[in-house]
Amino acid sequence: MIILASESASRRAMLTAAGVAFEAVPARIDEAAVTEGLRGRPVRDVADRLAELKAVKVSLLRPGMVVLGSDSMLELERGVWLEKPGTADGLRAQLRQLRGRPHRLVSAAVIARDGRPLWRHVEAATLTVRDFSEGWLDQYVAACGAEVVSSVGGYHVEGLGAQLFTRIEGDQFVVRGLPLLAVLGWLREAGELGI
Structure with missing residues (x-):
């Protein structure tokens, strides 16, 4: 068994579906403060740092356990x-800002044990949002x-949310907030899956 340093329903669902x-165990870090302190750095570095902080913090609370931290960042354009x-x-x-434009979603995963990162992976997907109407936006916000x-x-x-897009380039797991295939590969190689 591993520890997921997150309350994310999406990440929990992906791990459950993958067996x-x-x-x-939520990490409860101040993401806004960390993100603000890293302004100007590449978005992949910010996602990686947040994932590492979550994994390391929870791994210190659960000695000997493999802890998975993950985070995602959305980059509208370079540096934004x-x-x-x-x-x-x-x-x-936010959806008005995304309307009719592509953006990058970067998801990072870090695995730690006893306060020490053991492995990390960062992956990105590019999503293009369609030019939806204000009426559709109101329906979307009301529905979800x-x-x-x-x-x-x-x-x-x-x-x-699938109806927002005209194109998605990249792994859907990455878009959902976790580079799951890479995580599963590490867990198998480390003997943590038992299958």
Whole structure:
């Protein structure tokens, strides 16, 4: 069994569907402060640092356990990041920024044990948002706003959020917040899966 240093429903669902035995233990780090302190750095470095902080913090609480930390960042254009929208109004504003444009979603994973990172992987996907109407935006926010305001980008591609896009280039697991295939590869090589 591994520890997932996250409360993310999407990450939990991916690990469960893949048959990975895990316990979810939230890391509770101040993501906003860390992100602000890393402004100007490449978005992949920020996602990697957040994933590492989560994995290391929880691994110190669970000695001897393999702990998986993960984080995702959305880059609208080079150096311009979008955060989790947080509210319905924030969701509307963010989706208006994304409308008709491509953006990059970067997901990082770090595995740690006893406060020491053992492995890391960062992967990106490019998503192109369609030019939707204000009426459709209102329907989208009404239908799923509460469930996506805490997701970077304000969407879940495994649900109604799929209708936002004209094109997705990259791994859907990465888009959902975890480079799952790379994580599974490391867990198999380390003998942590038992299959």
